[in-house]
Amino acid sequence: MNPLEPRRALVREKIQENRETYSLTLSLADHDHFSYRPGQFNMLGLPGMGEAPFSFSSLHLERGRFTHTIREAGSLTRSICQLAAGDILSIRGPYGNEWPLEKAKGRHLIIVGGGIGIAPLRPVIRHALGNGEEYGRLYFLLGARTEDDLLFREEFEKLTAGRDGTLLMTVDRGEKKELSHIREGLVTALLDEIDVDPEESITFTCGPELMMRFVARQLIQMGQDPYDIFVSMERRMKCGIAHCGHCQIGAMYVCKDGPIFPYGDIKRFADTML
Amino acid sequence: MSTGYILANDAFRDWLNILRNEFTVIGPVLKKRGPIVFEEIQDAGDLHLDYCSTMLGPRKFIYPPTQRLFRIDNQNHRVTTIEPADAGNAVIFAVRPCDMQAISVLDRTFLGDIEDFYYRKLREETLTVVLNCNRACDAGFCESMGAGPFLRLEDGYDLEMTSMGENYLIEIGSRRGEGLIEKAVHRKEAASGDYETKDDLQRKAIASFTKHLETAGLPELLMRNLDHPVYRETAEARCLGCTNCTMVCPTCYCYDIEDDMSFDLTVTERRRHWDSCQELHFARVHGGNFRSSREARLRQFVTHKLATWVEQYGCFGCVGCGRCMTWCPTGIDLTEMAKRIQQDFETGRARWWAYS
Numbered sequence: 001m002n003p004l005e006p007r008r009a010l011v012r013e014k015i016q017e018n019r020e021t022y023s024l025t026l027s028l029a030d031h032d033h034f035s036y037r038p039g040q041f042n043m044l045g046l047p048g049m050g051e052a053p054f055s056f057s058s059l060h061l062e063r064g065r066f067t068h069t070i071r072e073a074g075s076l077t078r079s080i081c082q083l084a085a086g087d088i089l090s091i092r093g094p095y096g097n098e099w100p101l102e103k104a105k106g107r108h109l110i111i112v113g114g115g116i117g118i119a120p121l122r123p124v125i126r127h128a129l130g131n132g133e134e135y136g137r138l139y140f141l142l143g144a145r146t147e148d149d150l151l152f153r154e155e156f157e158k159l160t161a162g163r164d165g166t167l168l169m170t171v172d173r174g175e176k177k178e179l180s181h182i183r184e185g186l187v188t189a190l191l192d193e194i195d196v197d198p199e200e201s202i203t204f205t206c207g208p209e210l211m212m213r214f215v216a217r218q219l220i221q222m223g224q225d226p227y228d229i230f231v232s233m234e235r236r237m238k239c240g241i242a243h244c245g246h247c248q249i250g251a252m253y254v255c256k257d258g259p260i261f262p263y264g265d266i267k268r269f270a271d272t273m274l
Numbered sequence: 275m276s277t278g279y280i281l282a283n284d285a286f287r288d289w290l291n292i293l294r295n296e297f298t299v300i301g302p303v304l305k306k307r308g309p310i311v312f313e314e315i316q317d318a319g320d321l322h323l324d325y326c327s328t329m330l331g332p333r334k335f336i337y338p339p340t341q342r343l344f345r346i347d348n349q350n351h352r353v354t355t356i357e358p359a360d361a362g363n364a365v366i367f368a369v370r371p372c373d374m375q376a377i378s379v380l381d382r383t384f385l386g387d388i389e390d391f392y393y394r395k396l397r398e399e400t401l402t403v404v405l406n407c408n409r410a411c412d413a414g415f416c417e418s419m420g421a422g423p424f425l426r427l428e429d430g431y432d433l434e435m436t437s438m439g440e441n442y443l444i445e446i447g448s449r450r451g452e453g454l455i456e457k458a459v460h461r462k463e464a465a466s467g468d469y470e471t472k473d474d475l476q477r478k479a480i481a482s483f484t485k486h487l488e489t490a491g492l493p494e495l496l497m498r499n500l501d502h503p504v505y506r507e508t509a510e511a512r513c514l515g516c517t518n519c520t521m522v523c524p525t526c527y528c529y530d531i532e533d534d535m536s537f538d539l540t541v542t543e544r545r546r547h548w549d550s551c552q553e554l555h556f557a558r559v560h561g562g563n564f565r566s567s568r569e570a571r572l573r574q575f576v577t578h579k580l581a582t583w584v585e586q587y588g589c590f591g592c593v594g595c596g597r598c599m600t601w602c603p604t605g606i607d608l609t610e611m612a613k614r615i616q617q618d619f620e621t622g623r624a625r626w627w628a629y630s
Contacts, residue, residue, distance in 0.1 A: 002391035004343055004531075008351050047346040047542035048535040073560040088351045236559050238531045238546075241388040245528030245549070246556060248578070249564075250497075251585035256387075269582075270500045270573060271557065271564045 003241050006045060006090035007032055011083045012065055018148045021116065022081045023057060023069045029088060035061065038101075038123030039232065039260050042093035043240045044068065049076045051090070053237045055120035055259070059127055069119035069151065095240040096259045099124045100230060104202040108136035110194060112215050114143045114187055114207025118151040120232050121206050129159050137196050138165035143187030143211070145172045150182070168193060188214045191222070198224035204260075206232035209273035216263045216274065226264030231274065233259050233266065277452075278445040278464035285460035286442050290318035292457050293365060297401070300335060301367035302328060312366065323368050323437065326411035327595060331373040331524035332366045336396045337380060339548050343392070346542040348535070356543075358392045365454065368405040368435070372414065372595040375421035376524030377402070378430045382587040383527045401450055403433040406472075408479050413596025415485040415609060421593035423479040424472075436472050443468050487609045488616065489590065493581035495615060498625045500573065504614045509568035512604040517550035519575060519598035519606070525583075525591050526550070551575060576608050 008029035015023045028034050036042075036056055045051030058067035072078045083089060101124065109128055113121040128138050140160070144150045150169055160167040168190045170183040183189070187207070194201075198219055205212050212231045220226055235247035235254045247254035250269025252261065267274045281289060293299050294315075302310045304322040312332050315321055342356040369377075377397075384393035407416075407423035416422030425434050432451030436443040443464055446452045455461060520526045530549035535542050549556065551574045557564040565571050575598075583591030592608070599607040618624035 001389075002355050003388050004391065005353055005355055006351075047348045047351060047544075048533045048539075050531060050533050090346075090351055090353070234559060235564065236557055238529065238549075242386070243383060243388070243390055243527065244530070244546075245551065246530075248574075248582075250577075251582035253586075268497070270577070271570050 004092070004239065006043070006051070006092045008088050009044075009091040011085050011087045011089065013085055014083065017069060017151055021069060021071045021149075021151065023067050024080065024083065025058070025065050025067045026089070026091070027064045027066070028091070031064075034064070034066075034094075036066065036094035037098035038127065039099040039120065040094040040096045041120075041240075041259060042068065042091050043095070043237070044070075044080060045090040045092075046076065046079050047090070049079050051092070051238070052076050053095070053234075053240060053255070053259075055232070056094070057119040057122045059123040059130075069116070069122070071116045092240060095255055097257070099204055099232075099260060100202075101127060104128075104204075105134050106136070108139070108196040108201035110139045110141070110191075110198075110201050110203040110219070112141045112143075112187060112191075112203065112205040112207070112212075114211040115145065115149055116151070117205075117207030117211075117232070118142055118144070121204060122152055124204055125156065126159070129163060129165055132164055136200065139194055139196075140165060140167045141170075141187055141190040142168070143170045143172075143190075143207070147171055147182060166193075186214070187211060188218050191215065191218050194222075198222040201228065203229045204232075205229065209233075212263075213274050216267075226267070227262040229263040230260050231263050231266065233261060233272075278443055278468065279455055279458065279461040280441050280464050280468055281444055281458055281461050282441045285458060287318040288460065289455075289458035290315075290321065290367070292459070293454065294318075296363070296457075298364040299367060300332070300364055314364075315367075321367060323405060325368070326407075327370065327414070327597065327600070329522055329597070329601060331376060331522075331595070331597075332369050332402070333373070333376060333380065333524050335364060335366060336377060336400055337384070337393055337527065338396075340545060341392055341547070342543060342545050343531070344542075344544040346533075346544060348540055348542055355391070358395050363399055363401070365401040365403060365432075367403045369402050369431070370407060370595070371404055371422040371425045371427075372416040372419075372593040373524050374402060374404045374425060374427060374431050375416075375419075375593045376595070378427055379525045379587070379589055379591065379593065380527055381430065382589065386587075401432045401454065403435060403451070403454070404431050404447075406434065406436045406476070406479070408437060408475050410479065410483040410485070411596065413485065413600045414594055415483065415487050415596065416594035417480055417483050418485075418487040418489060419590055419592055419594035420489075421595075423483075424476045436475060438468070438471055438475065443472055485596070485609065487594070487612060489580075492612060492616070493584045495619055495624070496577050496581040496612065499615050499619075500577065502615050502618070502624060504611050505573040505576070506569040508606055508611060509572040512606050513552075513568050513572050514603055515552055515554070515568055515571070516603060517552040518601045518603065520550040520552055521548065522597040522601045523579075524595060524597070525579070525593060528556075551578070572606075576611055579608065580612055 242256035
């Protein structure tokens, strides 16, 4: 067994989410066994372009299919986003740990996402809304640069309509003044609207590290335990199996020990913005 | 006590030449302009056993600087693994105890929860014969790091040699090592006096060290002083960012993966090569770089080798071979940086409370 050897995946469907983000639904080309948990990631690649990590934006396998939501940022992501249904790409994984949904049971769940960081949170948002009885109150606080960047907005609006989950959204720059439920400003401002005891809550957050820094610090000020705040980290990765060394944060390998860490555990190291 | 054999110097040379019929025999060779390099020997006389340290350790035979991984058909993405170039049952002679320790440290990365296919193959096909150090080398502090001057490992090597003047004491580390020594024609079993001589030599070797590093409490101290000015001062005044330290370090394992496409665009060859945390690109992601300063990169090197490695693998990432400071163009010495923080702690200028 060679863990660096990629398998082949088929693009089944591609949806454009906004001007630079696409959701690609994939399945393994050779009917290989595959399963994953929300929060984990795959190394997706193309020959000549190399590989990079992408987390799952789908909750679970549906007819053997799963989804990655990818923003065009560099040459590999641009090439992947140009693929069409029927095209092949290479895949290794799944790697990494999962969102600690077990730990969240019986408690309030605060989910804070920023920009493309909303994608890895989508499976837990869907899971929480589908299993509302397992949790206390649900808060989904999402921020992005513009309304166009608020990924899965309509889906989340539909899913939360008439349910217990509170969906609050904010953008750096508002475009349409009449959309009163989308605020202008920083996602941290939405934390003020949480009316449950942070000590009885679990937070999952993913987004720019600076955003997660201010989210975590504010929640800690509000009384939340730093070990009840879970951050999903991003680092350069080449292998996904804790060999190539790139993703290390102090003693942690983001690929193997993460990508999801208790804030209190990862913050003790240097070279983060947490 | 393990079974040991005594080989007179002549018998040792004969043995090497016998082994050369069956194995690729690798060892330290004195090159024309002075450097000593690990390479295949053509004759037992090529072996230069009286050496301190080489620029690159024997790591390069087990984890080569560049390795071809896969051939990928660009059309259908079919992947073929490229087997590591056959080591041809190599025997590496005169591996210093620090370098042997370093290979066992690398094992913890590449043969841990997930095994690297290529490393596993070369490690298995390569036999290692350790040569104990009868005296400390100038930059070495392996004694402090628990890696020398005599072999400290229980396993993971094949034979252990000690030079005792007119002859060698050769002790068995593995079944395969036993197979090697059985090919020596004029061997005789070691007597208790030989082991006493070895102990004597070891005591003398330990006493010959001039360089020491106190490692008790060091990981905790370094992690509590991540913002100590020694990193910034050393980085700004002396670090050229050349990556020599990480290229010569026998425990460095980081690699980058690169795709190379054929001219007719039909085939991609995927390769890996040693990478360095001292390179600017190492921690770069889209939109930023988590170690954009030389200070951060230097601190990564020092704290990884002397602190976080312990949390990751239960051992230091430094074996005290002294290569990083020997080959640093400005002589940056990680023990001096660690000692500066230790001294500042003694005098109350470094923290012993949690970093935040």
